[in-house]
Amino acid sequence: MSQKTTTEPPKEKAYRKLYTSKLLRETMTLHILSTKTASQNGRLVWVTSGFPVEIPVAFDTVAAYPEQYGAIVGSEKCGPLLCGFAEELGFSQELCSYARSSIGSVKKPEQSPLTGLPIPQALLACNNICGTVLGWYEAVSEMTGAPVYLVDTPPLEGDQPPHHLAYVKSNLEGLITFMSETFNQPYDEEKLLQVADLSNTAVNLWTKSLEACKNKPSPLNCADRFLSMAPIVALRGTQQAIDFYQAFYGEVKERVKQGLGAIREERVRLLWDNIPPWFTIYNFFNTLAKKGVVFPADSYTHAWSANIPRGEALESIAQVYSKIWLNKGLSAKIDKMCNLIKDYELDGFVLFSVRSCKRYSLGQMVTKEVITRRTGVPGVIIEGDMVDSQQYNEAQAETRVDALLEMIL
Amino acid sequence: MVKQSNYGIGIDVGSTTTKAVLIDSTGKVRARYLLATGASAKKSIQRCLDELVSQSKQDLSGITMISTGYGRSQANFVSKSVTEITCHGIGIHSLNKEIQTLIDVGGQDSKVIRIGSNGRPTDFELNDKCSAGTGRFLEVMAQVLEIPIQELGSLALKAKSPSVISSTCTVFAESEVIGRIGAGDTPANIAAGIHKAMAAKIATLSQRVGVVKPVAVTGGVALNPGFRFYLAKQLQTELWVPDEPQYTGALGAALLAIDTHE
Numbered sequence: 003m004s005q006k007t008t009t010e011p012p013k014e015k016a017y018r019k020l021y022t023s024k025l026l027r028e029t030m031t032l033h034i035l036s037t038k039t040a041s042q043n044g045r046l047v048w049v050t051s052g053f054p055v056e057i058p059v060a061f062d063t064v065a066a067y068p069e070q071y072g073a074i075v076g077s078e079k080c081g082p083l084l085c086g087f088a089e090e091l092g093f094s095q096e097l098c099s100y101a102r103s104s105i106g107s108v109k110k111p112e113q114s115p116l117t118g119l120p121i122p123q124a125l126l127a128c129n130n131i132c133g134t135v136l137g138w139y140e141a142v143s144e145m146t147g148a149p150v151y152l153v154d155t156p157p158l159e160g161d162q163p164p165h166h167l168a169y170v171k172s173n174l175e176g177l178i179t180f181m182s183e184t185f186n187q188p189y190d191e192e193k194l195l196q197v198a199d200l201s202n203t204a205v206n207l208w209t210k211s212l213e214a215c216k217n218k219p220s221p222l223n224c225a226d227r228f229l230s231m232a233p234i235v236a237l238r239g240t241q242q243a244i245d246f247y248q249a250f251y252g253e254v255k256e257r258v259k260q261g262l263g264a265i266r267e268e269r270v271r272l273l274w275d276n277i278p279p280w281f282t283i284y285n286f287f288n289t290l291a292k293k294g295v296v297f298p299a300d301s302y303t304h305a306w307s308a309n310i311p312r313g314e315a316l317e318s319i320a321q322v323y324s325k326i327w328l329n330k331g332l333s334a335k336i337d338k339m340c341n342l343i344k345d346y347e348l349d350g351f352v353l354f355s356v357r358s359c360k361r362y363s364l365g366q367m368v369t370k371e372v373i374t375r376r377t378g379v380p381g382v383i384i385e386g387d388m389v390d391s392q393q394y395n396e397a398q399a400e401t402r403v404d405a406l407l408e409m410i411l
Numbered sequence: 412m413v414k415q416s417n418y419g420i421g422i423d424v425g426s427t428t429t430k431a432v433l434i435d436s437t438g439k440v441r442a443r444y445l446l447a448t449g450a451s452a453k454k455s456i457q458r459c460l461d462e463l464v465s466q467s468k469q470d471l472s473g474i475t476m477i478s479t480g481y482g483r484s485q486a487n488f489v490s491k492s493v494t495e496i497t498c499h500g501i502g503i504h505s506l507n508k509e510i511q512t513l514i515d516v517g518g519q520d521s522k523v524i525r526i527g528s529n530g531r532p533t534d535f536e537l538n539d540k541c542s543a544g545t546g547r548f549l550e551v552m553a554q555v556l557e558i559p560i561q562e563l564g565s566l567a568l569k570a571k572s573p574s575v576i577s578s579t580c581t582v583f584a585e586s587e588v589i590g591r592i593g594a595g596d597t598p599a600n601i602a603a604g605i606h607k608a609m610a611a612k613i614a615t616l617s618q619r620v621g622v623v624k625p626v627a628v629t630g631g632v633a634l635n636p637g638f639r640f641y642l643a644k645q646l647q648t649e650l651w652v653p654d655e656p657q658y659t660g661a662l663g664a665a666l667l668a669i670d671t672h673e
């Protein structure tokens with residue numbers, strides 16, 4: 003091998019970095035600090051990603067997200083270590099790796115990133131995303147002493163019948179009582195409506211940013227969206243989320259105006275399905291960016307795009323959170339993905355089969371077949387996990403995606 | 412003398428064996444070689460290329476080469492790398508234009524490919540991250556039965572009443588086979604049970620893509636008559652096998668090399 007003797011200009015990267023990523027970092031750092039303070043002041047709740055967070059926010063509590071913490075664990079590449087701590091307690095390797103890494107971090111915070119999430123005063127789970135959350139939070143409850151409240155949203159097919167709505171609403175009324183008693187604060191409906199307005203404003207900015215990806219070239223790639231969704235998950239219902247998404251949407255609009263894509267040379271536009279492999283998120287998407295592959299849409303980050311309608315607060319919230327499409331069955335998810343492929347003019351799709359997340363990954367073989375039949379574009383299933391890198395084989399994933407590209411190009 | 416540009420080389424660096432094929436512009440195979448990939452893919456690639464030189468008596472410099480297979484990135488001197496999915500599609504199409512579905516069963520990998528009108532794949536499925544349904548499964552079972560791998564398939568065809576081997580997991584099936592030996596099953600019956608289990612696994616993989624006839628089988632395991640028998644039975648179709656089923660991917664890569672040059 004010959005050594006380079008001349009000074010060459012640095013090679014341009016295949017992707018463009020968002021300048022608002024600095025603001026994102028600052029926003030999320032402040033949020034993490036606020037969770038620590040809230041824990042010390044006895045006002046921290048842990049919530050699941052599909053939980054109606056507007057309610058605990060209206061009770062002046064701060065919400066921390068174990069799933070988001072799982073993403074940090076994955077990105078820090080310590081998933082196998084933390085999952086191992088939970089496995090030592092007897093939890094199965096088949097259990098969700100967000101649950102395992104969360105339980106592992108509660109057991110050994112000193113060996114966990116950010117020394118784990120601060121200890122909560124309440125654990126708030128909503129099973130609209132999966133049923134595992136209840137068992138997971140109960141396990142954490144045993145370890146921390148924090149009580150669990152479950153908002154039960156039975157799965158829906160088609161429209162929501164009145165008895166379903168009434169049942170979920172009664173669960174939210176129970177939540178109000180639970181929050182009032184646990185945090186010694188009366189319920190204020192007007193305040194909840196104000197929080198819902200703040201939530202809607204942030205959701206609208208986020209949705210507009212996602213929809214800007216219909217442009218060619220797409221201003222955002224998959225990793226951009228997966229990282230930038232942190233405030234819409236963790237800070238929904240707060241001014242901080244609005245401040246961030248105003249800046250973020252500003253940058254997205256600027257990219258569209260200037261015709262700047264998330265990647266330098268856009269050749270193939272694909273849909274992504276499922277949570278990403280956090281431990282290799284940059285490597286995965288940037289390697290494909292070098293081949294001209296961009297992902298203008300995905301099924302996951304579009305999940306936070308519903309507005310809470312003005313009206314009776316609890317009823318509106320019950321409607322929105324029952325209809326999260328993971329709670330609506332496979333056909334709703336397939337419809338959603340087919341629409342994304344058409345609306346964003348995508349050439350193919352990648353379904354990531356996540357070993358841990360059965361709820362999200364269930365039915366992907368049928369999904370693949372139906373999407374291709376309906377849209378005419380090819381797709382591929384790759385296997386792995388979001389946190390547990392032991393479940394992921396890079397060479398196998400690469401061969402599958404490369405073969406898909408050879409079918410498209 | 413034929414001009415160098417009229418040749419193409421395909422190198423298929425598989426997890427178990429490395430195959431290389433030199434063809435001329437008419438698609439005729441001028442030289443080919445196969446050896447175990449072993450610990451160094453780079454060394455096995457070089458050995459293959461040396462063999463092509465020696466068989467064809469050609470200087471290979473300047474000939475377009477395309478690599479494929481799991482070790483395709485190890486051949487860093489080639490014009491480009493193409494996945495084994497595409498190369499197998501192109502390869503089988505050149506050998507038999509009728510084939511609609513290809514089942515390739517290699518050492519540690521099995522795949523089912525739907526072949527498009529030009530040989531390009533239109534859909535595919537690969538095996539899971541384990542050796543169930545691959546040649547490795549049969550190798551381990553042959554070791555347990557203390558039978559050379561080359562004889563396992565023909566032994567299976569002599570079975571009178573195939574043993575029931577329910578597992579396709581290599582580790583669990585090994586225990587099951589030991590159990591069958593202990594229970595006094597004949598080696599032929601056990602061998603047949605092993606092939607039936609393997610064929611069932613491959614048939615399931617095939618159903619995911621959809622089995623459209625005619626169907627071809629390639630890869631090292633296609634040489635095994637026991638596997639072919641039970642797979643044909645399972646899929647209820649005849650199976651077409653090329654003369655040299657292991658070279659299909661390398662042949663496809665060589666054909667793509669000619670196309671690239673042209």
